[in-house]
Amino acid sequence: MRIQTKAIENYILFIYIFLVLIGISILGSITSFRFDNKDFIKQIIWILGSIPFFYLFYSIDFEKIRKTFFYLLFFGLLLLIATKIPPIGVTINNANRWIKIGSISFQPSTFARIIFILYLAHFLSKNRKLIEKSNLGKFPQNFAFTTFIFLIFAGLILQEPDFSTTLILFMIWLSILFVARIKFSTILVIFLLVVISATLYLEFGDKFRKTRYITFVKYNLGMNLSKEEIDKMHQPKEGLVALSNGRLFGKGGKKGRAKMFYLPFPKTDYVFGIVGEESGFIGSTILIILYFFLILFALTLAQRADTLFATLLIAGFTFNMAYNILVNIAVVTCLIPSTGVSLPFISYGGSAFLVDSISIAVILNLSKKSRRKYGKNQFQIV
Amino acid sequence: MKSKNFQKEDYFFFSILLIFGILLFFLFKFQIIEGEKFKEIAGKNYFRIAKKTTKRGIIYDKNFQPLVENVPLLAVYIDIGKIKDKEKLAQFLSENLSLSKEKIVKIIYENRFRKFAPILLDSNIGLETAIKLSEMISKFPSILVKAESGRNYILESHFLGYVGKISRKEYNSWKDKGYARTDYIGKVGLEKFYEAELKGKKGYDVIQVDAAGNSFGLMKNSTGKQSIEGKNLVLTIDAELQKLAEKLLPSDKASALVAMNCKTGGIIASASKPKYNPNKFVSGMNQKYWQSIVENKDKPLLDKTYNATYPPGSIFKLLVAAYVLENKLVNPDEELVDCKGGVEYGGRFYGCWKKEGHGKMNLLDAIRESCDTYFYKLAEMINLDDFKKFVDIFGLTEKTGVDIMNERAGFFPTSDWYDKNYSKFGWTRGHLLNLMIGQGEVLVTPLSMACFYSAIANGGILHKPHFVDYFYVDGKKEKIENEKTQIPIKRETLEFLMKSLDAAVNEKRRTGGMARVTNIKVGGKTGSAENYKGDTHAWFSAVAPIDNPEIVVIVFIENGGSGADAAAPLAGKIIAHYFGEEPILLY
Numbered sequence: 015m016r017i018q019t020k021a022i023e024n025y026i027l028f029i030y031i032f033l034v035l036i037g038i039s040i041l042g043s044i045t046s047f048r049f050d051n052k053d054f055i056k057q058i059i060w061i062l063g064s065i066p067f068f069y070l071f072y073s074i075d076f077e078k079i080r081k082t083f084f085y086l087l088f089f090g091l092l093l094l095i096a097t098k099i100p101p102i103g104v105t106i107n108n109a110n111r112w113i114k115i116g117s118i119s120f121q122p123s124t125f126a127r128i129i130f131i132l133y134l135a136h137f138l139s140k141n142r143k144l145i146e147k148s149n150l151g152k153f154p155q156n157f158a159f160t161t162f163i164f165l166i167f168a169g170l171i172l173q174e175p176d177f178s179t180t181l182i183l184f185m186i187w188l189s190i191l192f193v194a195r196i197k198f199s200t201i202l203v204i205f206l207l208v209v210i211s212a213t214l215y216l217e218f219g220d221k222f223r224k225t226r227y228i229t230f231v232k233y234n235l236g237m238n239l240s241k242e243e244i245d246k247m248h249q250p251k252e253g254l255v256a257l258s259n260g261r262l263f264g265k266g267g268k269k270g271r272a273k274m275f276y277l278p279f280p281k282t283d284y285v286f287g288i289v290g291e292e293s294g295f296i297g298s299t300i301l302i303i304l305y306f307f308l309i310l311f312a313l314t315l316a317q318r319a320d321t322l323f324a325t326l327l328i329a330g331f332t333f334n335m336a337y338n339i340l341v342n343i344a345v346v347t348c349l350i351p352s353t354g355v356s357l358p359f360i361s362y363g364g365s366a367f368l369v370d371s372i373s374i375a376v377i378l379n380l381s382k383k384s385r386r387k388y389g390k391n392q393f394q395i396v
Numbered sequence: 397m398k399s400k401n402f403q404k405e406d407y408f409f410f411s412i413l414l415i416f417g418i419l420l421f422f423l424f425k426f427q428i429i430e431g432e433k434f435k436e437i438a439g440k441n442y443f444r445i446a447k448k449t450t451k452r453g454i455i456y457d458k459n460f461q462p463l464v465e466n467v468p469l470l471a472v473y474i475d476i477g478k479i480k481d482k483e484k485l486a487q488f489l490s491e492n493l494s495l496s497k498e499k500i501v502k503i504i505y506e507n508r509f510r511k512f513a514p515i516l517l518d519s520n521i522g523l524e525t526a527i528k529l530s531e532m533i534s535k536f537p538s539i540l541v542k543a544e545s546g547r548n549y550i551l552e553s554h555f556l557g558y559v560g561k562i563s564r565k566e567y568n569s570w571k572d573k574g575y576a577r578t579d580y581i582g583k584v585g586l587e588k589f590y591e592a593e594l595k596g597k598k599g600y601d602v603i604q605v606d607a608a609g610n611s612f613g614l615m616k617n618s619t620g621k622q623s624i625e626g627k628n629l630v631l632t633i634d635a636e637l638q639k640l641a642e643k644l645l646p647s648d649k650a651s652a653l654v655a656m657n658c659k660t661g662g663i664i665a666s667a668s669k670p671k672y673n674p675n676k677f678v679s680g681m682n683q684k685y686w687q688s689i690v691e692n693k694d695k696p697l698l699d700k701t702y703n704a705t706y707p708p709g710s711i712f713k714l715l716v717a718a719y720v721l722e723n724k725l726v727n728p729d730e731e732l733v734d735c736k737g738g739v740e741y742g743g744r745f746y747g748c749w750k751k752e753g754h755g756k757m758n759l760l761d762a763i764r765e766s767c768d769t770y771f772y773k774l775a776e777m778i779n780l781d782d783f784k785k786f787v788d789i790f791g792l793t794e795k796t797g798v799d800i801m802n803e804r805a806g807f808f809p810t811s812d813w814y815d816k817n818y819s820k821f822g823w824t825r826g827h828l829l830n831l832m833i834g835q836g837e838v839l840v841t842p843l844s845m846a847c848f849y850s851a852i853a854n855g856g857i858l859h860k861p862h863f864v865d866y867f868y869v870d871g872k873k874e875k876i877e878n879e880k881t882q883i884p885i886k887r888e889t890l891e892f893l894m895k896s897l898d899a900a901v902n903e904k905r906r907t908g909g910m911a912r913v914t915n916i917k918v919g920g921k922t923g924s925a926e927n928y929k930g931d932t933h934a935w936f937s938a939v940a941p942i943d944n945p946e947i948v949v950i951v952f953i954e955n956g957g958s959g960a961d962a963a964a965p966l967a968g969k970i971i972a973h974y975f976g977e978e979p980i981l982l983y
Contacts, residue, residue, distance in 0.1 A: 257426045295427040299420060306416045313408055340415060347422040 019318055019385050022311045023378050029308045030374045033359035034061060036301065040288055041362055043267045044280050053281065053362060060364030064371045071375035075383075076327065083129075083136045087163060090129035093122035094170040111174045111354075120365030123171045123179045127186060128369060130167055131330035134160055134187070138194045139323035148196040150203055177215075177223065178353035182337045184208055189333040190326055193316070230351040249284070252277045253346045256287035257298075264294030281362035283354050286346040301360075302343065309336045312377050320384035328380050331373040338370075447576065449545060450596040453626030455556060455586060457635040458664075458865060463556060469546035469679060470526040473514035476507055478538040485536050492525055493518050514540050516578065519561065520679035546580065547587075549674045551635055553642065554699035555666050555800060555863055557585015558674035574598050583677070585699075586629065586863055588801050593867060596626035628868040632662030640973050641667035644966045650954035652700035652842045655970055658850035658939070658948045661859025661878060663798075665970065666843075672696040694954075702796070702803045705839035706952060709925030709959065710766045711937045712834025714852065714893055716774060717759060719786045721889040725777045728759040728892060735769035742826050746772050749924065763896035766907050766922055771832040780828055784810050789883055790848050791858055792840055797879070798861045806840040813837075835926055846950045849937045852893050853945035856883040897921060898942045908936065910964035912980040913972040917942040920967060922959035931955040936963035940971045947974055 038058070045054045097103040097110040104112040104119065111121050137160055138145065144156045154161070164187050172180040191201055216224055229243045230250070239247065256277050259265065277284050290298045309332055316328035335358050342357040344350045356363055358370040455463045472493065479485055482504050490497040495517065507515045521529070526541050533539050547559050559580040562570065566581055574597060575581065581595075582588035599621040637655060645651040645667055655665040672689050689696050698704055720726050733739075735754035738747035748754065748768040754761070762770030787793060787808045795803045809831075814823035830836035843861060851858045860879040867874035897919030901908040908920040919942040923935030934956030938949040949967040956962040960983075968979040 254426055257423070258430065260427055262428060290423070290427060295423060298423055298427070302416060302419055302423070306412065309412055310409065313412070336412075340419070343419050347419060347426060349418075349422060 019315065019381060022314055023381055023385075026308060026311050026315075026374065026378060029304050029311075030359070030371075033304060033308075037360040037367075039267065040285060040292075040360060041281065043292060044285075044288060044362075057362055057364065057367070060367055063364075064368045067368060068371050068375045071372045072379045072382075074379065076376075076380065077323070080132075080136045080323065083132045086129045087133055090122075090126040090167065091170075094126055094167065097122055097174060109174055109176065111176050118365070121179075123174070123176060123183075124366055124369050126167050126171065127179075127183055127334055128331075128373075130163065130183065131186060131190065131327070131334060133163065134190050135323055135326035135330055138190070138326055139321065142322065145194055145196060148200055150197070150200050153196070153200045172215075175220065176354075178341060178355055181212070182341065182355070185337055186330065186333050190330050193329045194322070194326055227351055234348065249279075249352045250345070250348045253284050253287040253352075254348055256284070257290035257346065260291040260294040260298070262295050264290075264292050264297050267292055279354075282356050283342070283352070283361075284346055285357050285361050286343050289360070290346070305339050309339075315377060315381040318384070319380060324380040324384055328377050331376050335370060335373055448599040448601060448621075448623045450598045450623040451625045452545065452547070452559075452580075452596065453590075453594040453628045453867075455594075455629045455631065456868070457551075457631050457633045457638070458662075459634065460630070461635045463551040463553075463631070463633070463635060464547055464549050467546050467548045468543040469520050470523065471519045471542050471544050472517050472521050472526070472529060473540040473542060474504070474517060475514045475538045475540055476504065479504065480536075480538070485538060488532065488536060489517065489539075492528055493521065516561075518680070519544070520546070544578070544580070546678050547675075548678075551638060552671060552673055552675070553638060553666070554668045554671070554701070555585050555633075555663075556674065557587035557589075557800075558583055558677040559587050560677055580678070584802070585800060586631075589799050590627075590629055590864065593627040594629070597624040599623035627874070629864050630866050630868050630873075631863050632657065632660070632664060632865045633666070633863060634664050634974075637665045637970065637973060638667060641665040641966075641970060642669070642671065644969055645669040646953065646956070647671075648694075649956055650694040650698075650700055650704075651956065652704075652950075652952045653966065653970065654701050654842050654846040654948075654950045655974070656846040656850055656861060656948045656950075658853040658859075658945050661847070661850065661861045661880065662865060663843075663846075663861055663863050664947065664974070666699075666701045666863070668698070668700040670694050670696040699800075700842065700952065700954075702798055702800060702841050702843040705804055705806055705841055706933055706954070707836065707838060707925040707927065708834040708840045708845060709923030709933060709935050710768075710834055711845060711849075711921045711923035711935045711950075711959070712838060712840075713763060713766065713771055713832070714896070714921055714937075715787065715790065715792075715848065716771055716778075716783075716832050717763060717896065718852070718885065718889055718893060719783055720759075720774055720777065721892060722786070722885060726759060726774065731756040731758050731761075733757050733762075733767075733770050733773045735767050737769075739769050739772045741772065741775075741829055742824065744826060746829050760892075760896050760899055761905075763921065764899040764903060764907065765905055766900070768833045772829045775825060775828040775832045778828060778832075780809075780811050780823070780831075784808055790851060792844050792848060796841075796844050796847050796861050798843060799863055803843075804841055806844050807838065809837040834923060842950045842952045845935075845937060846948050849939055849948045849950065851883055852890060852897075853939045853948055855887070856885045856890060857881070858883055894919060894939070894942060894945075897939055901938075902942075906983075907960050908938075908964045909983040910960060910981060911936060911938050911968040911971070912982070913940070913968055913975065914977045914980060916940055916971065916975045916977055918968065918971055919945075920964065922964060924958045924960075927955070929955060931957050932959075934959045934962035936960075936967045938964075938967035938971060940975070947971060 038061070041054055041057055045051050093113065096113050102113055102115065103110050104114045106112055111123065112119050113122050147156050164183070168180050168183050171183060188201055188205060216227060229239065229247060232239060232243065233247050233250070277287050280288050286298070289301055312328060312332040316325045316332065319325040319328055338355055338358050341350065341353065341355045345352055345355065356366050359367065452466055454465065457463055474485070482501060486497045486500040486504070489495065489500050500517070503515060503517065529539055529541055549556055549558065560583045562575060562577065562579045562581045567575060567577055570581065573592070582591040587594065641653040641655065645653055647670055649669065651669045653665060653667045654663065656663050670692060676685055721728065726732060734756050735748055735750070737751045737753040738745055740746070746768070749766065754765050754767045754769065757765070757767050757770045759770070761767065792806045793808050795805045809827075811823040814827060827836060831838055847858060847861055858881045862876070862878050864876060866876055898917065900906055900922070901911050901918050901920045907922045911918050911920045918938055918940040920936060920938035923937070924932035925935060926932050932955070934951070934953040936951045936959045939945045940947055949970050951963040951966045953962050965979065965981055968981065972979040
């Protein structure tokens with residue numbers, strides 16, 4: 015199977031626009047049963063406002079600005095630290111994940127992830143020779159700085175606390191290392207190390223989180239739960255109920271019940287539950303297939319890019335989106351415990367939408383560059 | 397061209413495919429295979445506890461006449477979550493309710509986050525308005541008309557009190573007992589004191605609801621609970637006598653009348669004027685009515701029988717007489733004074749009410765003619781603090797413990813109190829002179845006076861006064877034990893006091909002749925308490941029949957004039973009605 019790179023770029027753009035439209039209609043349905051549509055209008059403004067940014071990042075030349083990526087690290091650090099400093103940092107549900115400036119609030123970890131990807135791509139493509147020396151013995155000394163950067167970013171996000179975003183950052187890091195052809199054995203060891211430390215963190219860390227995970231496992235194994243444990247499983251269960259109420263064809267737009275305060279966070283974390291309820295198995299399958307092709311096409315572009323820098327950037331941005339998609343849907347389908355990760359392009363939330371739109375712009379931009387340089391692609395698509 | 401071996405990138409493709417495949421599989425599992433199972437779980441989760449209503453207890457008088465009835469009140473609510481066009485809704489509602497459009501818009505705005513609980517707009521709309529609103533519900537689905545259980549007071553007397561919508565504060569302290577935010581609760585009077593008994597206990601049904609919140613009906617195998625009705629109260633009050641008492645008391649003066657069964661302490665009538673309409677407090681009143689109540693200087697909301705204190709005037713003299721007899725301070729037959737219209741004491745003249753004087757007086761004469769000069773003389777023999785202890789024994793300085801909220805205690809000073817409050821001279825015997833005739837600092841409630849006279853009439857037993865005789869539940873009586881205490885007082889003293897009450901109404905040179913009744917011998921004592929506000933407060937205390945007392949009546953009229961003219965005839969009429977006789981109404 016062979017598809018022109020240009021066509022793939024177009025498909026990505028189409029899928030992106032299609033997803034945005036789906037997102038708008040779902041948000042419209044969620045807000046429809048109340049007379050105030052403030053959130054809906056706010057999101058539309060964000061979508062319109064992100065168009066110039068999309069264009070900017072579509073036309074910018076990354077080769078020229080890649081030297082600034084090192085300094086962006088400090089900016090990212092600053093943002094993460096600012097969550098601890100009121101009144102900029104806002105405490106919601108005992109967590110300092112948000113920054114609020116004026117009427118705009120966002121999670122710095124969203125931007126920190128992007129900055130980390132930018133710098134990692136820059137560093138790895140600049141030091142190609144180091145990649146050869148990435149076996150287990152030499153990795154620590156050759157990649158000390160990027161590992162250090164990862165640990166600082168991950169540490170700051172972890173103590174917000176935001177366990178799931180920390181894990182996503184880790185997966186992004188590993189994925190980029192993998193694409194950059196770091197020795198597989200090294201990646202495997204890093205992976206095992208993190209799994210062990212994450213388990214220890216769960217065991218000896220926050221008691222509340224531990225009981226939540228244990229409850230989750232008990233629930234999925236069909237064990238009897240106590241009353242408090244049932245309360246803890248309220249969100250995941252509501253998500254499943256919303257999904258299953260959709261059946262094959264769904265209840266139809268605006269007719270779902272979950273959004274009427276039954277399902278928590280219907281606009282953000284559990285928006286996929288609304289999709290499942292109102293458009294059924296068919297609708298949610300279509301959405302998943304759209305996401306699948308978005309990721310597949312984007313990774314194909316990464317593969318076809320002319321420089322390692324472009325490959326790593328495209329892959330990094332794609333993984334960044336992909337992990338959000340996977341985690342969000344896995345939460346609603348009760349495969350992993352409940353956590354606050356948004357669904358790209360669908361969830362309500364302006365800053366997340368802006369970052370995801372910019373990601374698409376960056377992917378298309380880099381692909382366009384390498385295509386123009388080399389003319390028709392010479393690579394085989396998988 | 398196909399390569400034989402998977403390239404590294406192929407792993408990506410397959411792992412992505414695998415992950416998405418897993419997601420799709422679980423979607424399929426939850427949405428198609430196990431859809432039914434979750435539907436069942438959903439059903440189990442989405443049940444509602446529907447509270448059943450319960451009947452608030454009825455309050456009956458002693459002849460089983462209902463004094464209050466439960467009536468449905470039609471209330472209109474709006475369900476904020478279902479509002480489609482708030483402008484149109486507000487317009488429509490303002491045309492039918494006594495609320496302005498702006499006000500309705502404001503209410504909607506203020507409650508915009510309370511989407512679960514409907515918001516009350518008007519707690520009592522007429523049936524016609526209710527029909528009009530109900531007809532338009534298809535157009536305005538947010539409108540909700542509910543019938544609620546209100547109260548209609550057949551007898552608009554103070555002691556019944558009234559119910560009202562539960563306040564936030566009351567809700568917080570009562571919610572554990574099953575109260576809802578829309579419940580009515582007793583606010584004052586018996587309704588408040590017996591709230592726990594009257595309320596009953598709400599049962600509930602477990603109802604299954606679908607996604608839209610519509611009821612499927614009762615939940616299978618559900619364990620609902622039956623409601624328990626509130627207890628009915630049967631009072632010692634006689635509604636007819638109560639109505640007569642309220643009719644007799646002047647409307648333009650603060651006044652009170654207590655009739656009490658002196659053998660049991662049961663209150664037969666308890667009237668206070670001016671009155672207010674408790675029904676307005678249940679169903680909502682207009683601003684004008686509220687203003688008229690608040691601005692009335694005679695404070696209609698105040699029940700003067702137990703919630704206000706006044707100087708007792710001469711009806712207090714009986715207590716003084718009891719004290720001097722108990723302590724053998726005087727010989728009752730001795731003509732202690734020759735009243736010439738007053739006495740000079742400490743450079744001040746203390747006048748008797750009869751300026752020309754009563755002449756020679758013994759104790760019985762002094763009570764009969766209410767001679768102040770005689771009692772001024774007694775002040776020389778009395779130790780204030782010892783006398784205060786005697787007053788305490790009769791419970792006049794504390795609450796009687798009647799089964800009603802907000803009772804006020806009377807007051808009697810001690811010498812320490814004078815030293816503290818009259819800093820310049822402190823306690824002087826001059827104060828005692830005033831106290832002897834029930835003036836000055838002594839303050840009592842009409843109810844406490846009724847208890848005191850009952851104790852004199854029944855051989856020294858101080859009953860705890862009460863309105864409620866027994867609870868009436870499912871055709872069965874539930875007795876209530878009321879406390880009583882025997883006061884250490886000699887029989888001769890009581891006999892003398894009764895003789896003097898008899899004399900004051902029936903003998904020559906009497907003061908309370910207006911209280912007489914055909915065929916029943918009434919005893920009594922007049923009182924006219926002077927006060928800085930104007931006319932004297934008129935008091936009369938009556939006991940009948942004098943040889944085997946059954947009923948005690950206390951009449952009080954603020955600035956009513958003399959007790960003999962203003963208060964005694966009322967007592968006479970009440971007693972006459974009680975025994976089915978006629979009042980004589982002659983001096």
